Amino acid sequence: MVCSRLCFFLILFIFIISCAPLSIDQYEDESFLENPKYVAYEELKETLKRLEKSHPELAKVFSIGQSVKGRELLVIQITDGVNVTHPGRPAFKYVANMHGDETVGRQLVIYLAEYLLLNYGKEERVTKLVRDTDIYLMPSLNPDGFEISVEGSCESPNSLGGRNNARNVDLNRDFPDQFDKNRSIEDAYIYDGRQPETVAMIKWIRSKQFVLSGNLHGGSVVASYPYDDNNSGKDCCIETKAPDDAVFKYLAHVYADRQPIMKRGDTCPPENFTNGITNGAFWYSVQGGMQDFNYIDSNCFEVTFELSCCKYPKAETLPDHWRLNKDPMLAFMEQTHMGIKGFVVDAKGDAVKGAFIKVQGVAHPVKTTNLGEYWRLLVPGQYNITAIAPGFKKQRPIEVMIPINQSEAILLNFTLQRRSPLDNEPKDRSLRHDIDGLSVEDFKHHNYDAMVAFLRNLADSYPNITRLTSIGKSVERRDLYVLEVTKDPGRHIAGKPEFKYVANMHGNEVIGREMLLLLAKYLCESYYSGDERIQRLVNTTRIHLLPSMNPDGYEQSLVALKSECNRRNQSSENAISAQWREATSKDLKNSVEMVCSLEENAITKIEKKSVEVVWRSERDE
Template sequence: MIVLMLYLFFWSWLPSAHSLIFQYHDSVEIEKYLKGISSTYPSITHLHSIGQSVEGRELWVLILGQHPREHRRGIPEFKYVGNMHGNEVVGRVLLLQLIDYLTSRYLTDPLVTRLLNSSRVHILPSMNPDGFESSKPDCMNTVGRYNKKGVDLNRNFPDAFDVNNNQERQKEVKAIMNWLNTETFVLSANLHGGAVVASYPYDNRGSGVQEGSSVTPDNDVFIHLAKTYSFNHTDMYKGNSCPGSNFPNGITNGFQWYSLSGGMQDYNYVWAHCFEITLEISCCKYPQESELPALWEANKPALLAYMKQVHLGVKGVVMDSNGNLVQNAIIEVAGRTNLNPFKTDLNGEYYKLLMPGTYTFTVIYPGHKSTTETISVPYGPDTFSAVTQNFLLQKLDFSALITQLPMATTTSVKKNPENNSASLLANAVTALTALIIQRQLLS
């Protein structure tokens, strides 16, 4: 460990051979830069591709953290995704600058060090490299927005509220969906351009619309996340950075702004239990390179502050009566009935973002008594850790009856991301049935 610290400290004081100038880098240049960073900082970075674009360009993801090559229990997974629309290019630039900032300051900057020691950060600079390669410098044109097949990737994800959204999934979208199946992401943001505002789910009309907003059961958390970015940005919180714009506090509910089906942030939340918001970070989609340094300075504190929010709420593991970690145990929080119930992952872990307060948790697992705990939740970002609450379940005498229920299957919704709203309803019904029966047996 001492050798590692000396190594990183030494590198932090050297002029970086991979330092970035503020310009637009093509796919070849980005790949070269990321490989250079990965070789320079092998102990805190891991570079891998999550798939390819239509034209065969790699979708490179750089992971940063103390243990970049593998998940460690209790360390939440965070991600930033840029350049989903190929002609919205500022996010692509800022995420490269963020990589440079994090790697060069690890062990010398307290905030950066605590961020990378307490979370595992995944950065995908460009989700649509084909679109970028065909785009042209212009504020509002659409050249390069779509992928090589002319598809808007932010309309191409399965939609829980639109049973007719059964279009062919594009290669780039499939790569993201597979990625979400391999990592248990807790918090995310995707970076766009053409406005300056933080938008949060739902984008489509969900189960309830309140005052023009399509709200999730975690609406308070999403508003907090959006405001965290907005108020740490130099201008976004003002709400009027772009001509004609008026976003109170610099945030908006996606549906209230304009409705869309097949969006990525809704998919993340419903199917992957990952809280994602959309960050519109520049009035001009493809601004002049001379504007990039100021855009970086405006967004840098917000990018860092948002990353800390991965520590909101509660985390822990669920164990069966033998002390074994269990997958697909349902985690209910009273008053927050999610369309697709939150569950423990492959590692038996769960993460639930919550604002400070007192919450009632109920854990349900086939063959075991449901367990209920009241948990007091502090503001985790202050200590770079959510509060930990583990659950040890007791075996139910009537396990044979419970395990005959449809919900007893160990198949996770995430395993079948093409499920539509009908399957989500079935999932919720079986979970509710199990809960009712278990409580009747215990009464």
């Protein structure tokens, strides 16, 4: 009797013990929080080396370059099986301390490295993260600035020493900017004249296909997401959405919602952020920032996290900062696995590198790696996805549903079919194709001779679906060319409707003229690349395109433009300008204002760009 009662209580006791909610923290190793202090450069090198040595299968330390003063820009890579490549495993990075005196993020990234390595294999969340994610942690992009910063200083000094690099340049204003009027894809533009820290980071971003990134700062407490600037010239207060605005807002919330001080939004008065997040450009405009560069020039989505009101708080506060930010930092890293991922291969199963994964309605394709891998972050919802690659046929979009509370990216692989030369394939078609399967077009204005050559080339290349005729002559005896695009051109077929576009009847209104030339080319090329929509259109409609109804006016506009430039160079600018303003139309005048103030090569660039932008935006509608 006594025994059975004893046994009952014993069993009850064991039951209660086993059901008691034990804090996960009890199992975690956070011994690195003892005796908190900031780890300076020399000790940082040792710390990272120690971690690499004690976890050779999980951690690898390397440098992406050197600072102005020759300090290494150190990175610790953490992933299961770190010494081999894992196709399909997405890459994540945290970059801290690009402003040398914003130090909390720097130390938290070091803590994070310790935490992941100490708790791998013990804590399920950490194990999963390290097993499934290729993690890169960079404690400092500006080690020179950190070394001269002073603990306890909450604001940057007037000299900005410490914030900036050793040449007193703000690294977060030193990246190529999307609105830079000199912007170019040339290496000279991307790299020349930039700081060594910036160059190292640009090269790293371009060579490694990161999926997601956090950029850690201080001096405020908020999650700030792209875009960081616009072309308004204003310092702030204009919300400037990236094509993936929904994803960025979601990512900012993932962090801020879990960080109680950030979520409040008013931790550092007088600043007040709704729910602790903000669009970067709305907060204040940053030209040449790293965040936008990641998004615009690579696949990587980056969000900026400002972690403390005081830029360089006393070291004794570091454990509190860790406790506030640990869960948000981990949760943000876990978002590397949202949306869709997969491989793009050809019919033989070989990787297709440089293919574009397009999400219908979002003007931001991501590109496949050398292994054909891709990752595309998406918030819950319904999407149409296509993979497009030069030299391959277009395919129908695939419909994908991203569920709420997604924990793994949905696997979506693509097999692309190479284009084969068709019997009626035109002989001299360009083999170069851009992301839409359209051959690379040198975006520029075409004067009369260039326009005629362009149309003749199309007519010669696509004799089965085009016919070039002149409907008459202008006053100065130029032909008014019409390109017919249809199956069996040259005759009216009963029941087949006829359509026409007419452009450039005002000779100095030139964009429509270029749009029709591009449209003609697009119709012809898409017809033969297997685009069903275009085939249907061209088969069932007799399309007539008249790019210029007023070729004389166009040529006169050009002459006027050139002579105005010459006059400006030769004589008193003010007098001529006044005359000019009275004598010309607004459109042409604006062009001249722009053109005359620039070098010849810059003119060409801007002309090309404006044509390209209009073409892309109008076609997508």
